[in-house]
Amino acid sequence: MAHTGKLAQANSVVASDETVTFSVPVLALVKAAQQQHGLRHGDYQRYHQYVSRKLRRMRKSLHFQQGNRSKVLPKKLTSDMVTDPRFLLLKVFEIERSWAYAMQLKADSNTEFRKRFQMISRLRKAVLRGNQLSELATELPMLDAQTKLELQAYIQWIHGVLAFELQDWMKAKEFLEATQAIYAGLMQTIEEDNRGVYSARVDDILPQIHYCAYNIGDKSAATDLQRMRAQTTTETGGLAELQLDQLLSQARASQAGQVTEVEWLGMTIPVKLEKAKMAILTVKDSDQELLGMDNHNTKLSVYESVLKACVDAIGAVRDEIRAALSTEGAVAAGADKKMAAAVAASSSTDKVSRLQVLYAYLQYLKISKTIERTLLHIKGALSADGLEAAGHVKDGLGTSSFPKPQELSRLYDTLVQNLQELIGLPGAVQEHMGLKALLQAKIVAYRSYRCYYLAFTYIHGKRFAECSALLQRSRRHAEEALQALSPTTASWTDTESAASPGPSCDQLITELTSLITQTEAEDLTCRAVYMLDLSDSGDRPFDTSESENKLSQKVLLDRLDHYVECNAVEKSFTTQPYPFVQLPPHFEPVPVKPIFFDLALNHVNFPSLTEKTSTGTSKGTSGLSGLVRGWLWGSGSGTDEGPSHS
CATH class of the missing domain: 1.10.3450.40 (Signal recognition particle, SRP68 subunit, RNA-binding domain)
Structure with a gap:
């Protein structure tokens, strides 16, 4: 046992x-x-x-x-x-x-x-x-x-x-x-x-x-x-x-009556559903809880509970919208035209519109918390024990020796998709062009990180050309994002900036500047590793052996723009009498006194003699048909000259 x-x-x-x-x-x-x-x-x-x-x-x-299998006989346990x-x-x-x-x-x-x-x-x-x-x-x-x-x-x-x-x-x-x-x-x-x-x-x-x-x-x-929730860790047990x-959810349920409305992008949204109130309270409380937490797994569990509350609230609001629409349609179908017009202008339509705004706000909360959770995953992956000491992480960025760059590339791709979903939300997000511009700039910034870590997956497979191309694209995206995030071109307000999930503009600018520097260094490292790999394998990086032999036969002055191996250069010293310059030098045309030639006769046209040569030949020949006719019927001249028998 x-x-x-x-x-x-x-x-x-x-x-x-x-x-x-x-x-x-x-x-x-x-x-x-x-x-x-x-x-x-x-x-x-x-x-x-x-x-x-x-x-x-x-x-x-x-x-x-x-008792036994067929009958139960309870027994009372006594002290004896x-x-x-x-x-x-x-x-x-x-x-x-x-x-x-x-x-x-x-x-x-x-x-x-x-x-x-x-x-x-x-x-x-x-x-x-x-x-x-x-x-x-x-x-x-x-x-x-x-x-x-x-x-x-x-x-x-x-x-x-x-x-x-x-x-x-x-x-x-x-x-x-x-x-x-x-x-x-x-x-x-x-x-x-x-x-x-x-x-x-x-x-x-x-x-x-x-x-x-x-x-x-x-x-x-x-x-x-x-x-106490902030102090719980994985060692204390999941129970x-x-x-x-x-x-905590029961405590928030008792506080849910205090939430009647919420402010979002300058709009006041009334909140009447209990699950929506619970989700909003959970989000507010989680912001305070996360500030006092240090444990990575505990933070992730808080985000999971917040997202679960948001999903439940979104489902409740969706069901309420469907019920309101079905009720409105049933009333309008069973009444006359005047009643249908009155129903269309009644409070039912206003209720649906309010619920749709609340639905968009809850979607915004869910996507925002999903983005924050993904950023926490990225931070946890880069701050693992031993990564900094082993040289895998530098200035908050994974280097080309990072063990699993594809995981970071996937996480940044998730961030790009979440921000695109956030831009596509109807209602208030579409009306605030500054917020859309800021979200679009962050998309470009996260694309630069995605290309940066995707390049390392190619360098691990020794595909250096693809790696260099992705690093250059990452740098272009980072420079584009820096230009869009700079204060001189910013078109968003402080309210819109606060509504954007993720790091602030100043923090993102600092990170992108570090990314550009790191990208340049990694690109040079990629090129150097490429040359070393070719040198170890015996391949030639630029010219084939045939073209290199042709280059080695030229003098040094004629091949200054080409790279030739040291062995070929040393060989040219022994095979060529003058390996540095051409002796005697090549002849080159120089300007001298011109020589004139009489070329007028080449452009003279003589008259044609075709007509004169074709007249004599046409009379002297009659062809094969005339020969046969003369042999069978006699010549035409004898018939014409003979006497007539009249």
């Missing part, structure tokens, strides 16, 4: 001549079971199933079964039956089973409200079993003082949980403070190695005590909750962080 060592400690007894003493570390056993079986991640269902199986095994080993300390653990884990099932139902009651009644019923059963355990403990003289105090603290705690869920703040605060006092007293009496469990238990109870005090009327308790988030 998982708790063999601690159960052995629980089963250990101190024997004497007359009495037997039981020493049971209740809190240590319970916390170990919770951490190992689901509650480290808030999985109450898994823990409830584990406790049920554990109780079945314990009853079987103690021969204290509640307690001959083993495991009987006390049996009662403790019965309370744990009821509590775990109640917390499981509480998680489901957000969507199914009826489950809250069943949750209260299970907590009442846990309190009833706690009272039975308290009566049993008073009748057992063999329990030592520490075990009695732990059982008393555990029973007080389960009473406080029930009062907390019933919103009986006075009783809940009283029970929880009693539990805290008992555990604080135990911390002073036990060994230092075992104090961690009790200290963690006190830290778990404190948020609930502060929340009870806040509901009673102590307004400073909400600040204490925020401070404490989840409980603090739930308590």
